[in-house]
Amino acid sequence: MTETAGxxxxxxxxxxVFLVDDHHLFRAGVRAELGDAxxxxxxxxxxxxxxxxxxxxxxxxxxxxxxxxxxxxxxVIEAVRGxxxxxxxxxxxxxxxxxxxxxxxRAGARGYVTKTISGPELxxxxxxxxxxxxxxxxxxxxFVLDAFAGxxxxxxxxxxxxxxxxxxxxxSREREVLRFIARGYTYREVGRELHISVKTVESHVSAVxxxxxxxxxxxxxxxxxxxxxx
Amino acid sequence: MARRFGVxxxxxxxxxxxxxxxxxxxxxxxxxxxxLMPMDGQDRSxxxxxxxxxxxxxxxxxxxxxxVVTMAVGSALHLTxxxxxxxxxxxxxxxxxxxxxxxxxxxxxxxREAAEPVVHAGTRSSRRWRRMGxxxxxxxxxxxxxxxxxxAHHTHPLGPFRSAVGVLAVAAAVVVIFGPWxxxxxxxxxxxxxARLRAEDRADMAARVHDSVLQSLALIQRAADDPQKVVRLxxxxxxxxxxxxxxxxxxxxxxxxxxxxxxGVQLVAREVEESHGxxxxxxxxGDCPLDDPLRALLDAAREATVNAAKWSGAPTISxxxxxxxxxxxxxxxxxxxxxxxxxxxxxxxxIAESIxxxxxxxxxRAELRTAVGSGTEVELAMPRAPGR
Numbered sequence: 072m073t074e075t076a077g078x079x080x081x082x083x084x085x086x087x088v089f090l091v092d093d094h095h096l097f098r099a100g101v102r103a104e105l106g107d108a109x110x111x112x113x114x115x116x117x118x119x120x121x122x123x124x125x126x127x128x129x130x131x132x133x134x135x136x137x138x139x140x141x142x143x144x145x146x147v148i149e150a151v152r153g154x155x156x157x158x159x160x161x162x163x164x165x166x167x168x169x170x171x172x173x174x175x176x177r178a179g180a181r182g183y184v185t186k187t188i189s190g191p192e193l194x195x196x197x198x199x200x201x202x203x204x205x206x207x208x209x210x211x212x213x214f215v216l217d218a219f220a221g222x223x224x225x226x227x228x229x230x231x232x233x234x235x236x237x238x239x240x241x242x243s244r245e246r247e248v249l250r251f252i253a254r255g256y257t258y259r260e261v262g263r264e265l266h267i268s269v270k271t272v273e274s275h276v277s278a279v280x281x282x283x284x285x286x287x288x289x290x291x292x293x294x295x296x297x298x299x300x301x
Numbered sequence: 302m303a304r305r306f307g308v309x310x311x312x313x314x315x316x317x318x319x320x321x322x323x324x325x326x327x328x329x330x331x332x333x334x335x336x337l338m339p340m341d342g343q344d345r346s347x348x349x350x351x352x353x354x355x356x357x358x359x360x361x362x363x364x365x366x367x368x369v370v371t372m373a374v375g376s377a378l379h380l381t382x383x384x385x386x387x388x389x390x391x392x393x394x395x396x397x398x399x400x401x402x403x404x405x406x407x408x409x410x411x412x413r414e415a416a417e418p419v420v421h422a423g424t425r426s427s428r429r430w431r432r433m434g435x436x437x438x439x440x441x442x443x444x445x446x447x448x449x450x451x452x453a454h455h456t457h458p459l460g461p462f463r464s465a466v467g468v469l470a471v472a473a474a475v476v477v478i479f480g481p482w483x484x485x486x487x488x489x490x491x492x493x494x495x496a497r498l499r500a501e502d503r504a505d506m507a508a509r510v511h512d513s514v515l516q517s518l519a520l521i522q523r524a525a526d527d528p529q530k531v532v533r534l535x536x537x538x539x540x541x542x543x544x545x546x547x548x549x550x551x552x553x554x555x556x557x558x559x560x561x562x563x564x565g566v567q568l569v570a571r572e573v574e575e576s577h578g579x580x581x582x583x584x585x586x587g588d589c590p591l592d593d594p595l596r597a598l599l600d601a602a603r604e605a606t607v608n609a610a611k612w613s614g615a616p617t618i619s620x621x622x623x624x625x626x627x628x629x630x631x632x633x634x635x636x637x638x639x640x641x642x643x644x645x646x647x648x649x650x651x652i653a654e655s656i657x658x659x660x661x662x663x664x665x666r667a668e669l670r671t672a673v674g675s676g677t678e679v680e681l682a683m684p685r686a687p688g689r
Contacts, residue, residue, distance in 0.1 A: 185582075187580065187582070187617075189616075209582060209584045209619060209621070210582075210584055212584070213584035213585060213586050213621070216586045216623070217586045217587060220586060220587055250621075250623070253584045253586065253621045253623075254584075254619060254621040254632045254634055254678070255582065255619025255621065255632075255634045255636075256634075
């Protein structure tokens with residue numbers, strides 16, 4: 072946890088967290104795991120209530136279930152983002168479907184972790200997001216590699232050549248970092264393997280997150296719009 | 302030699318055989334290369350060694366007087382055959398002596414074996430000796446008939462016919478003299494290939510037995526205080542073994558129950574989670590249909606995951622597979638105890654046989670990164686067959 076020290080406004084303090092999940096038991100579990108490490112300012116179990124309460128209580132980080140009735144976590148982000156740009160979202164899911172995860176990230180979430188994450192790791196992830204960093208679980212790293220896979224300078228048969236190469240491709244370093252994360256390495260371990268600082272790893276991951284959100288790559292937009300149709 | 306050029310030995314051989322048939326240059330080239338290039342693991346070629354061998358050169362020069370005498374006698378008696386043959390025979394003899402003196406035991410054995418059927422140095426039974434003599438005699442006779450036929454054709458009215466007979470006779474002579482030698486070369490080749498196939502089959506089977514029977518026995522030892530579990534493990538292993546021996550179902554072969562790489566990896570994770578109770582986190586990037594090398598990759602991955610579940614003590618195992626156009630990489634990682642690879646007992650074949658040898662046999666590679674206290678990561682990589 073010392074990895075996040077000094078990395079943002081919430082560093083060292085207790086980030087204000089809001090929890091959105093439709094499963095009562097799961098909320099209780101997360102509450103217990105976060106314990107005193109964060110200040111839990113509220114909970115909601117459906118989209119409309121979540122949008123209203125987040126507006127009132129202005130948390131730093133919203134822990135957001137990807138799957139919610141009436142629009143999913145994505146609907147919450149889209150409704151809150153305009154009025155409260157400071158609120159950061161961390162997606163939390165058991166879902167394996169890449170389109171769900173990519174959809175929520177493209178809507179504006181700062182990261183994605185699976186519900187099997189341990190308590191200390193979850194606290195660490197919350198701090199990271201509060202500090203403005205991106206949180207990539209191995210699974211999200213895998214999805215992103217998949218989404219950007221096979222993209223050389225000229226694209227593949229399925230994809231037209233990238234409109235904006237800066238945004239539509241990962242650099243080889245970013246790919247390297249994502250591969251380590253997908254293999255189960257923490258940011259600190261990745262830094263050690265690549266002989267770079269944790270800060271540098273974080274900045275690579277943030278760059279990837281930005282590309283993920285802003286790229287107009289066909290596959291990414293396809294995933295995102297498919298989710299909207301459901 | 303092939304290694305020197307970075308090409309497969311088979312290609313070099315085929316190219317040289319073609320060159321030999323096309324005009325004899327291939328053979329010359331091959332011999333020259335053999336003389337000039339060092340063998341694997343030697344720093345000096347036989348050619349270099351020959352040049353540095355003073356004593357050998359002196360010995361070869363000792364043939365010179367014999368050459369001079371032969372030349373003198375030949376020209377005095379106007380025997381052109383003798384003078385024209387003397388030089389090549391001398392060079393061949395001297396070169397042969399030098400090469401023999403400087404060849405290492407391996408090359409010497411090869412030379413002796415290569416020369417044996419042609420000259421057949423005495424030690425064999427007299428019957429074989431006689432047969433060899435008969436063959437050589439017949440061959441030389443045919444050769445003379447052939448050459449005679451070829452020489453005579455412009456003076457004799459039956460010239461064209463005789464030269465045709467001559468060509469046939471020369472060909473027959475070559476077959477009679479070298480035939481048995483060729484036959485033996487081919488027989489050796491076939492025998493060698495069969496031996497290799499048998500060895501591979503055996504290694505494959507050993508890996509299977511390890512993955513199924515030995516792993517089950519290890520689980521049974523650990524569950525010794527739980528009779529129910531022991532019985533269950535023994536039953537399921539017995540079923541699996543019967544199915545293998547009598548019905549041909551290959552045990553633990555993940556690849557036969559999954560159609561694609563990603564599906565196979567998920568299957569590995571699920572099975573290990575079920576049988577060992579350790580969660581396995583799976584991340585896959587890309588996917589492709591399975592072929593035999595990739596099935597072997599999955600079997601090796603399963604073994605690595607089972608090892609992690611059994612020995613590492615880590616709460617979870619990470620399994621990451623990535624399908625790229627040219628290869629498939631797979632990583633099995635745990636944050637558990639780690640171990641000292643050198644301290645693993647020699648009779649434990651899990652890593653050596655089921656993972657490393659299995660990957661190598663199928664053209665891939667396996668790498669192990671571990672140390673006591675720092676977890677373990679097994680990296681597997683298998684090149685993909687082109688066109689898939």
